[in-house]
Amino acid sequence: MKLLEYQAKEVLASLGIAIPPGKVARTPDEAAAACAELGPVAVKAQVPVGGRGKAGGIKLAKTPEEARAAAQQIIGMDIKGFKVPLVYCEGALDIAREIYLGFTVDRDARANILMLSARGGMDIEQVAEEAPEAIARLYPNPWRGPLDFELNDLVYSAGLGELARPLAAVIKKLHRAIPELDAVTAEINPLVVNKAGEIVAGDAKLEIDDNAVWRHKELEQRYGSVLEGDPYEVEAKKRGLTYVSLDGDIGIIGNGAGLCMSTLDLVQRAGGKAANFCDIGGGAKAEVVENALAVILMNPKVKGVLMNVFGGITRGDEVAKGLVTARDNLKMKLPLVVRMSGTHEEEGRAILQQHGIEPGANAWEAAEKIVAMTR
Amino acid sequence: MSILLDSATRVIVQGITGREGTFHAGQMQEMGTKLVGGTSPGKGGSTHLSVPVFNTVVEAVEKTGATASGIFVPPPFAPDAIMEAAAAGITLIVCITEGIPIQDMIRVKDYLRGYPSARLLGPNCPGLITPGAGKIGIIPQRITTPGSVGLVSRSGTLTYEVGSALTAAGMGQSTIVGIGGDPVLGLTFSDVVALFEKDEKTTHLVVIGEIGGTDEERAAELLGRGTRLKTVAFISGRTAPEGKRMGHAGAIISGNRGTAKSKEEAFRKAGVAVAETTDQIVSLLK
Numbered sequence: 001m002k003l004l005e006y007q008a009k010e011v012l013a014s015l016g017i018a019i020p021p022g023k024v025a026r027t028p029d030e031a032a033a034a035c036a037e038l039g040p041v042a043v044k045a046q047v048p049v050g051g052r053g054k055a056g057g058i059k060l061a062k063t064p065e066e067a068r069a070a071a072q073q074i075i076g077m078d079i080k081g082f083k084v085p086l087v088y089c090e091g092a093l094d095i096a097r098e099i100y101l102g103f104t105v106d107r108d109a110r111a112n113i114l115m116l117s118a119r120g121g122m123d124i125e126q127v128a129e130e131a132p133e134a135i136a137r138l139y140p141n142p143w144r145g146p147l148d149f150e151l152n153d154l155v156y157s158a159g160l161g162e163l164a165r166p167l168a169a170v171i172k173k174l175h176r177a178i179p180e181l182d183a184v185t186a187e188i189n190p191l192v193v194n195k196a197g198e199i200v201a202g203d204a205k206l207e208i209d210d211n212a213v214w215r216h217k218e219l220e221q222r223y224g225s226v227l228e229g230d231p232y233e234v235e236a237k238k239r240g241l242t243y244v245s246l247d248g249d250i251g252i253i254g255n256g257a258g259l260c261m262s263t264l265d266l267v268q269r270a271g272g273k274a275a276n277f278c279d280i281g282g283g284a285k286a287e288v289v290e291n292a293l294a295v296i297l298m299n300p301k302v303k304g305v306l307m308n309v310f311g312g313i314t315r316g317d318e319v320a321k322g323l324v325t326a327r328d329n330l331k332m333k334l335p336l337v338v339r340m341s342g343t344h345e346e347e348g349r350a351i352l353q354q355h356g357i358e359p360g361a362n363a364w365e366a367a368e369k370i371v372a373m374t375r
Numbered sequence: 376m377s378i379l380l381d382s383a384t385r386v387i388v389q390g391i392t393g394r395e396g397t398f399h400a401g402q403m404q405e406m407g408t409k410l411v412g413g414t415s416p417g418k419g420g421s422t423h424l425s426v427p428v429f430n431t432v433v434e435a436v437e438k439t440g441a442t443a444s445g446i447f448v449p450p451p452f453a454p455d456a457i458m459e460a461a462a463a464g465i466t467l468i469v470c471i472t473e474g475i476p477i478q479d480m481i482r483v484k485d486y487l488r489g490y491p492s493a494r495l496l497g498p499n500c501p502g503l504i505t506p507g508a509g510k511i512g513i514i515p516q517r518i519t520t521p522g523s524v525g526l527v528s529r530s531g532t533l534t535y536e537v538g539s540a541l542t543a544a545g546m547g548q549s550t551i552v553g554i555g556g557d558p559v560l561g562l563t564f565s566d567v568v569a570l571f572e573k574d575e576k577t578t579h580l581v582v583i584g585e586i587g588g589t590d591e592e593r594a595a596e597l598l599g600r601g602t603r604l605k606t607v608a609f610i611s612g613r614t615a616p617e618g619k620r621m622g623h624a625g626a627i628i629s630g631n632r633g634t635a636k637s638k639e640e641a642f643r644k645a646g647v648a649v650a651e652t653t654d655q656i657v658s659l660l661k
Contacts, residue, residue, distance in 0.1 A: 104624035212476035258530020
């Protein structure tokens with residue numbers, strides 16, 4: 001679960017990290033009122049994806065009128081597939097210096113990695129590439145967290161020794177998000193030192209492990225439903241499917257993430273473009289297949305559907321019968337190509353053919369067929 | 376021969392009385408796996424699938440001499456089950472459970488450092504199968520046949536897909552290992568490749584990777600240093616869109632590594648044939 005900036009900041013504040021004053025605005029009038037109360041503000045689009053500044057999602061406003069105009073432009077705007085549901089109006093900061101502070105899961109080390117750099121701000125990825133030594137790193141022990149001297153070492157090796165005590169305190173607070181909230185990524189970039197010498201979170205990103213949301217029901221209830229993402233993804237989530245929208249016109253259903261991804265690759269190789277990634281998981285129960293087809297058919301761009309199912313111990317004839325029923329229930333008229341294997345696969349293919357569904361002998365042939373049928 | 380598991384390996388199942396545990400332990404027995412018992416807290420002393428059930432793994436090990444375990448318990452209990460197995464002296468721990476929180480797995484990995492002889496496979500993996508000898512996990516026996524191809528994969532269904540293609544082409548397998556798709560895993564590609572390298576029975580190797588992480592790159596580097604195995608690699612996800620990324624933290628630690636392109640290039644550089652579709656794997660291996 002990826003939190004929006006204002007949500008992440010609420011969480012940081014609850015951990016004891018200082019944040020600038022700010023107000024959420026759902027309408028231009030609310031943005032004007034926020035500016036009247038806070039003075040000059042940054043009006044910031046709230047989307048769970050990076051790069052919003054470059055996309056025009058952040059505007060400075062000195063007066064309530066400017067804040068109103070900025071909110072008018074930003075609310076409803078599309079940023080990388082997300083419709084902006086609301087803006088966050090935040091009091092301007094008196095910046096003396098910008099620091100980078102973050103943690104994430106280092107897959108190779110199978111551990112969390114804390115990172116700190118004196119060169120915070122927009123170019124941090126470039127810093128990582130050109131001067132990796134400018135980013136100090138620490139792998140905290142996952143049972144007891146970072147020790148004081150380790151934090152001290154981290155701050156000094158980042159060249160921020162003059163801020164050792166207050167920075168170590170902020171890092172310790174941020175680290176609490178790992179054991180207490182199952183955060184898998186958190187980032188404060190920039191972590192601002194203002195002219196008064198206080199350390200304040202200028203931006204905030206926070207991602208909670210989806211596998212651990214059951215332990216954090218309060219977070220899910222508070223923040224889970226604000227997002228207005230892609231409508232098909234929202235619907236798929238309601239139906240319990242693993243679904244990602246893409247920009248092509250061939251709907252894809254597969255079982256298992258790897259098989260599904262390799263099906264996308266095959267469609268592209270055959271000259272087509274996939275409209276989605278949809279993993280229906282093990283087996284291929286009729287109800288799940290129908291849910292997947294229903295979501296895919298919501299998208300008016302879809303011209304045909306390719307289903308690639310490895311049956312294993314699932315019976316091919318049962319999958320085929322379920323698929324025919326699902327298609328008929330949904331009154332689907334578009335071309336449908338199915339490649340399946342598993343027990344009773346010949347019987348399954350025969351059933352499909354009787355009902356006008358095109359079987360593919362193998363995955364590659366199936367991909368070529370659906371591309372040809374949707375040209 | 377084979378790696379990790381043979382017909383003499385004494386296996387228990389943790390969570391043997393559950394729905395999944397019961398079904399898959401039965402399948403394991405059906406293909407001849409030496410299943411010697413299982414655990415289910417509170418049900419110790421009973422018999423299930425004709426094998427004894429114990430309350431704890433340490434008791435199961437003491438009474439049965441088990442050295443391997445398959446874990447079929449729900450995510451909230453699986454991390455503890457892995458650590459329990461290691462502490463009881465199990466040396467091959469196969470965790471099938473999907474959906475374990477990442478922070479739990481990071482703690483488990485740290486705990487396992489105290490048990491260097493315990494190997495963890497998974498979690499969120501299909502397990503492993505040595506055709507004709509036994510299996511721990513959920514890989515269907517019917518897609519396999521004994522032979523000399525080693526197969527290691529991150530994806531469940533692609534493993535089955537490639538396993539059946541090999542079987543249909545008459546190319547049997549020494550052992551098939553599914554390492555799992557989670558970000559924090561036990562055995563890596565490199566670990567499994569090194570085991571196949573030492574197994575005389577294995578002459579050919581198929582590596583099925585996917586985007587994300589850099590384990591494939593590391594295995595490629597290992598193979599590039601010299602191998603006696605005729606190897607084919609396949610990477611899925613080359614057309615997968617870049618994740619809708621929020622922060623920079625991931626990019627800072629992985630840079631350009633982790634993409635399908637980087638992985639394919641790493642294998643080519645190591646002199647390993649790269650299949651562009653799963654259908655090509657068999658012909659490239661011949």
